[in-house]
Amino acid sequence: MSSENKRMPVGGQAVIEGVLMRGPQRWGLAVRQQDGEIYKEHWDAVLRSASFWWKCPIIRGLITMFEMLKIGIRALNRSAQLALGEEEAITPLEFAGSVAVALIAVVGVFVALPVWLAQQGGDFWNLSAFSKNILEGLLRGAFFVVYVAGIGLWKDIRQVFRYHGAEHKTINAFEAGADMTPEQVLTYSRIHPRCGTSFLLIVVIVSIIVFSVAGHGGLLWKIMMRVLLLPLVIGLSYEVIRAASSIKKLGTIILWPALSFQYLTTREPSVEQIEVAIAALEEALGRPLSDYSGGEELNESRE
Structure with a gap:
């Protein structure tokens, strides 16, 4: 393996009893099934370098987020079928309902509640408008950290977090050549700078x-503006x-x-x-890693 592998960054995410990886030209999914066997499949990825919009700052961040959400949901649904032995996939109606409930919960807990608490606290302590925004951001960040720490106490989520660590170690080892x-990969760090969950903290x-x-403006105005400005925040964070x-060096300090948080x-x-x-x-790259020579200048991928 060559250290030039770092010139071809790959990315991915953990799913139920498995990992989803993105290579330059395709996605690869691997899931540990109930019988202990590893199921693998792949599908083509969008070639970002061929897109005009991929060259546009901020917009490419939105494209990346949309792609990760779309493919991530597909992979989660597939991994649930394979790992849990479910025969039928979630229906479009069930999916739409789940997304709607999730969006309402996210807006309520991570947008509306911090805005309301910051406004109440700011008025009580007679804070400036800028100080209220700082307080709001701190509250939003605190809620997010507490949420992640809380779900990490759940056995099934801890298992997903272990696969998340496996994904990071594998990418770190691959990029280091x-x-x-498995034994060698296990020695690498489970922390990676392009992690999607780190991205969420940068968004905050x-x-x-x-x-x-x-x-x-008033409470409703603030909530509406934050929802409308979220695409800009996502693009800038990317x-x-x-x-x-x-x-x-500077990047390590900034991140x-x-x-x-990882x-x-x-x-x-x-x-x-x-x-x-x-x-x-291997599924994402299209060939065994033992055969990979490295040193290829390929399209960029992001976790």
Whole structure:
């Protein structure tokens, strides 16, 4: 394996009893089934370099987020079928209902509630408008951290977090040009700078700045503006991570809160879970990692 593998960054996410990986040209899914066997499948990825919009800052962040959500939901549904032995996939109506409930919960807990609490607290302490925005951002960040820490107490979620750690270790080992055996991959860090959950924490930080110039109306106005400005916040956050990842020392400082946050969203995986992550990466690249020569300048992918 060559250290030039780092010139072809790959990405992915954990799913139920498995890992989803993205290579330059396709997605690879690997899931540990109830009989212990690893099921693998792949499908073509959107070639970003061929898209005009991929060259546009901010917009490419939205494209990435949409693609990850779309493919991620598909992979989660498929992994649930395979790992849990479910025969039927979720219906479009069930899916739409789940998404609607999730969106309402997200807006309520991570948008409306912090805005309301910051407004009440700001009025009580006679804070300036900017200070209220800072308080709102801190509350939003605190809610998010508490939420992740809380779900991490659930056994099934801890298992997903272990596969998340396996995904990170596998990518770190691959980008370092390591011998891709499960035992060797296990020695690598479970922290990775392009992690999607780190991206969410950066979104919280960037939102403080963006929302501070969004105007200062009533409660409903503030909530509406935050929802409308969310695409801009997502796009800017993507550019922050993209820039920070290319500047090692400065990037480490900028991304330190997000990298530290990964100690909540990952757990140390087992050798068996590393095997699944390696299988997913091989499926995404289209050939065994032992045959991969590295050194190829390929399209960029992001976790």
